[in-house]
Amino acid sequence: MTRRQAGPNLRQFHLPGAVGLNVYPTEKFKTSLVNITFRRPLDGDTSAAALVPYILRRGTRHHPDMVSIARHLESLFGASLDVDVLRFGEQQILSFRMDLVEDRYLFMGGRNLLGQGLSLLREIIHEPELPAGLLRSDFFEQERSNLLRFVRGMIQDKGRYAFDRCVRLMCIGEPYARHEYGEAEEIEGLTVEAVTEAWKRTLDTAPIDVYVVGSTPPNRVRDQVGAALEGFRNGAEVVEPPASVRRRAGRTRRDREYDDVMQARLVMGYRTEIGYGDRRSVPLVVWNTVFGSGAYSRLFRKVREEHSLAYYCSSMVDQAKGVAFVQAGVNESDAARVERIVTRERRDLARNGPSSEELKAAKAHLTAKVLSITDSATNLAGFMEERRTTGEVRSLQELIRRISLVKRADVARAGATVRPDMVYLLAGEPS
Amino acid sequence: MDRYVLDSGLRVLVHAKPRYRRKFALLGADYGSVDSHFVDPVTRKDVQMPEGIAHFLEHKLFEQEGEDAFQTFSRHGASGNASTSFRTTCFFFTCSSSLPANLRTLISLVTRAGFTEAAVEKERGIIEQEIRMYEDSPDWRVFIALVRGLFVRHPVRVDITGSTESIRKIGFADLMSCHRGFYHPENLCLVVSGDVKPEEILRVAERALPKPGISRPAVRIPTREPQRVARLMTEERLAVTRPSLLIGFKDRDVPVSGERLQRRDALTALLLDLMFGSSSRTWQRLYEEDVIDDSFYTSYAGEEEFGFVTLGGEVTDPHQVRRRLLKEIRRFGREGFSTEDFGRVVHKMIGRFVRGFDSLEGTAFMLLSSEFRGTDPFRIPTLLRTLTADDVMERHAALFGERNHATSIGLPPL
Numbered sequence: 001m002t003r004r005q006a007g008p009n010l011r012q013f014h015l016p017g018a019v020g021l022n023v024y025p026t027e028k029f030k031t032s033l034v035n036i037t038f039r040r041p042l043d044g045d046t047s048a049a050a051l052v053p054y055i056l057r058r059g060t061r062h063h064p065d066m067v068s069i070a071r072h073l074e075s076l077f078g079a080s081l082d083v084d085v086l087r088f089g090e091q092q093i094l095s096f097r098m099d100l101v102e103d104r105y106l107f108m109g110g111r112n113l114l115g116q117g118l119s120l121l122r123e124i125i126h127e128p129e130l131p132a133g134l135l136r137s138d139f140f141e142q143e144r145s146n147l148l149r150f151v152r153g154m155i156q157d158k159g160r161y162a163f164d165r166c167v168r169l170m171c172i173g174e175p176y177a178r179h180e181y182g183e184a185e186e187i188e189g190l191t192v193e194a195v196t197e198a199w200k201r202t203l204d205t206a207p208i209d210v211y212v213v214g215s216t217p218p219n220r221v222r223d224q225v226g227a228a229l230e231g232f233r234n235g236a237e238v239v240e241p242p243a244s245v246r247r248r249a250g251r252t253r254r255d256r257e258y259d260d261v262m263q264a265r266l267v268m269g270y271r272t273e274i275g276y277g278d279r280r281s282v283p284l285v286v287w288n289t290v291f292g293s294g295a296y297s298r299l300f301r302k303v304r305e306e307h308s309l310a311y312y313c314s315s316m317v318d319q320a321k322g323v324a325f326v327q328a329g330v331n332e333s334d335a336a337r338v339e340r341i342v343t344r345e346r347r348d349l350a351r352n353g354p355s356s357e358e359l360k361a362a363k364a365h366l367t368a369k370v371l372s373i374t375d376s377a378t379n380l381a382g383f384m385e386e387r388r389t390t391g392e393v394r395s396l397q398e399l400i401r402r403i404s405l406v407k408r409a410d411v412a413r414a415g416a417t418v419r420p421d422m423v424y425l426l427a428g429e430p431s
Numbered sequence: 432m433d434r435y436v437l438d439s440g441l442r443v444l445v446h447a448k449p450r451y452r453r454k455f456a457l458l459g460a461d462y463g464s465v466d467s468h469f470v471d472p473v474t475r476k477d478v479q480m481p482e483g484i485a486h487f488l489e490h491k492l493f494e495q496e497g498e499d500a501f502q503t504f505s506r507h508g509a510s511g512n513a514s515t516s517f518r519t520t521c522f523f524f525t526c527s528s529s530l531p532a533n534l535r536t537l538i539s540l541v542t543r544a545g546f547t548e549a550a551v552e553k554e555r556g557i558i559e560q561e562i563r564m565y566e567d568s569p570d571w572r573v574f575i576a577l578v579r580g581l582f583v584r585h586p587v588r589v590d591i592t593g594s595t596e597s598i599r600k601i602g603f604a605d606l607m608s609c610h611r612g613f614y615h616p617e618n619l620c621l622v623v624s625g626d627v628k629p630e631e632i633l634r635v636a637e638r639a640l641p642k643p644g645i646s647r648p649a650v651r652i653p654t655r656e657p658q659r660v661a662r663l664m665t666e667e668r669l670a671v672t673r674p675s676l677l678i679g680f681k682d683r684d685v686p687v688s689g690e691r692l693q694r695r696d697a698l699t700a701l702l703l704d705l706m707f708g709s710s711s712r713t714w715q716r717l718y719e720e721d722v723i724d725d726s727f728y729t730s731y732a733g734e735e736e737f738g739f740v741t742l743g744g745e746v747t748d749p750h751q752v753r754r755r756l757l758k759e760i761r762r763f764g765r766e767g768f769s770t771e772d773f774g775r776v777v778h779k780m781i782g783r784f785v786r787g788f789d790s791l792e793g794t795a796f797m798l799l800s801s802e803f804r805g806t807d808p809f810r811i812p813t814l815l816r817t818l819t820a821d822d823v824m825e826r827h828a829a830l831f832g833e834r835n836h837a838t839s840i841g842l843p844p845l
Contacts, residue, residue: 028450029789066718070710074775078782101782146724153672153745158567260670260844263563294510295501305499308556311564329564357506364508368527372453375791 011218015226018238019208022384023218030105032114032214033377035097036121038206041241042090042175047182048190048198053083053094058139060123076113077101087180088389089244089320096121102215114216118228140192148187162265162426169255170269170422176321204236211384213377246322249419256425264332269422270324276390282402283414288317289362290354296361298345309334324418332427353412366403370396433629439640440617444798446624454625455525455791458541459799462613463518464591469649471608481600483593486515488606490554495545509533517587518734531635538639544610548603562592569669573841577677580662580837585654587737612649620802622795660837668842675841676749680830682738693806696733697814698826703729704776706763713759722752749840760831773820781812
C-alpha cells in the first residue's frame, strides 16, 4: 500500500487489486460523498455493461427490492444513491455514488454514516441475489426494456440528438462513435447470461477508482473502503482500457438530416491534436473559453448579440479524444450564415489570437471556475477523477498558475490545431 | 442569515458561508409571468400586457448602455445570468473576486433600464429562437398543455416566454411601464451568500441604487379563478417515441400566505413522498408491474394565488395508466400509511433541508422565495416535527378531488 501527497489536501492510496482511492478531507460541507467507478473500453460489451448498474440497484441479498433499499437510505438520514453510465473519451465509466449527511450534523454523533453507506454500496455492487448463478431475470427483463426505451427516446431531445449524430458521422469506425449505453439493437439482443458475465468481468478486470470527499480522516477512509471492497477481485488480471486514439481531420464532410423540428440544429465537429498532458492543453482550454464557452465568448457575442441569429451558440472541447464541437439552434435559412461567422471567428483567433481584454476575461473566468471547485463536493470528486484518469498530476493551485501563464500567442497556436472535420445540420422536413 | 431593509425599501439578505471561495449574489424582483395585469403607478391606468413581457424585460435589462451585462460580469471575473418564472424574475452572478464591482453591475442593470428602443427590435430574434427551442421539447409542451387544462383564466396558464406572435406586440413603452411598476426597490430583494461581510454589501448597495423617485410599485389586479378546470383532457401528437402522460390537480387551498402557505407546502411534499416516493409500496408496485419507469415524477408548484400537483411520465398506455394512478390516489386516501413510514419520510426531509445549505445558489434562491412569500425558512425542521399523520390525510382530502384534475397526453406521430 502506498500513498503520495498531491496538493495540500488531496490524498491518493493504491489499494490491493488495482483500486485507486482518492480522498479529499474537508469539513466544509454538511454532506460527504463517495463515488465508486469502474472503467471499461467502449466495445461490443458496452450495452451489457451499461445494464449492470441498473440491475444491481434493484436489490441485494439483504435488501431484495428497491423499496427496502430506499427505506434503508431514508434511515441513513435521507442518503442518496445514484448509479450512472458515463463516458470518458473512448472509455465507459460505471459509477455508483452516495451522498450522506455528515455525522456531526446528526442529533447524536458517532453513527459512522460513511461506513454504513460503504457497506450498502458493497452490497449493491457485489452482493446481488443470484438465483441459479445469474442476476435476477425479472430485473434483467425490465431494466433492458427501460434502457431500450430510454435509448430510443433520446431522439426527443433535438439538440442532444443532433450532437450525437454529428459525433457518430464524424467518428465513424472509431470507438468514440459508440454511445455509452451501446446501440438499441445490441440492448435488444442481450441475455441475462451475457449481462451476468459482463458484471463478473467488470468486477474482476476493470480498474476501480474510489473518490471520497468528507471529514473522515483519510486513513480511516482507506480502511473502510478497503474493507468494503474486500473480495471484489477474483484474482484475474486487471485490464487497463485502451487509451483514446487521436486522428487528424480530413476534408470537411457535410451531412444534413431531416426531422420534425421547429428549430434547425447546427453542429460543427473539429479535430485537435492536443490532449491531456500536452503543454498546449491549458492554452486550448483558454482558446475554448474565448471562442465559444460562456457569455464573453466570440460566438455568443457575434452570433447571438450582434446578429440575433441564435439563442445559444457555443463550443466545447473533449481533450480525452482530441475533438471539439460548435452547437447552435438556428433558423434553417440562417444556418449557412452562422457557419460562416463561426469559421471566420475561428480563423481570426488562430491567426491573431484573442485581444488582451478577451484573454483577461477568459483567464478570470477559468480561475474563478477552478477556485470554485473547492466549494462543492461533487466538483471536488470530479476534479479528482479528471486528475486520476488523465494522469496529469496537478493541484488546483498548479492549474491556476498554468492558466495565468497563458499568452495570446499560445491561444492562437492552440486554436490553429483545431481543424474542421464535419458539418451537420438537423433541419425541418423538406417541403 | 442577516436581514436588512435599506431606506429605499430594498431588502438585503446575507447568508455567510465561511471558507467558501465563491460568492453568489441574486437580485430578485417580485414579478413574474403571471403579473401581466396591473394598475400603472404613473398613469393610474389599468393595463393588460402582452404575453411573455416579464421574460422579454429580463432579456432587455441584461443589456445596459449598449453592453451586454454578460460581458460586464465577465470582465470582472464573474459569470452572470437571469431567469424568469411564473412568480419571480431573478438576476444573478457568481464570482470569486471583485464582489463590489459585480454587485454594482447587478444593482445598476436591474434598477436602471438602460436599453434602447432599437435594441428591443433586435432582441425579438433571439427570444424567437429561444421559444422555438422550447417548442421542440415535447416535455415542455405536454406540461404547458396541462397547465392550460387546469386553469381557466389565471395567467399561470400562459407560457412564460410568450409566443412568437405575442412577443411581436411588446413595445419599448410597455417594457418601461413594467419596469417602473415592478422594479421599484420595495419590490426587490438582494441575497448574497458566501464568505462575505454584510457591511460591505450594504455600503455598495446603498450607493449603487438610483435616487428614489416619487413613484410607487404597481398594484397587481388579481384574477378570479374558478375552482373547475378548463379542460379535462388534452391530447396532442408530438415528436415523442412513447406516449407522455401528465395528470394535474388544481389546489383549492388558495389564496393563502405566510405560515399557512409554508404549512401547506410542507404537507404537500410529505404527502407526495408518502404516496409516490421511491420508498412507498405504491411506487414499488407500479414500477414492478411496468406501469411506470424512471421517468415518473411528482411535483408541486405552489404560490399564494395558485397551486397544482403534477404527476406522470412516459408510459405505454396513457389512458390505462391515468385510470390506475387515479385509483392509487383514492386508495391512499382510504388506506393511509404507517407511523413508521411517516417518521422515516420526515427524517429524510429534515436531512434534505440540512443538505440544501451546501449549495450557495440553492440557499440564495430558497431565501429569496421565502422572503417574497413572507415565510421563515429556518422554521421548516420544527414545522416538520409538528405535523401529524392526520394533517397529511386532511391535505390529501383537500387536494385530490374528483373534479379538480386535468390530464395532458403527448402521443407519437401517426
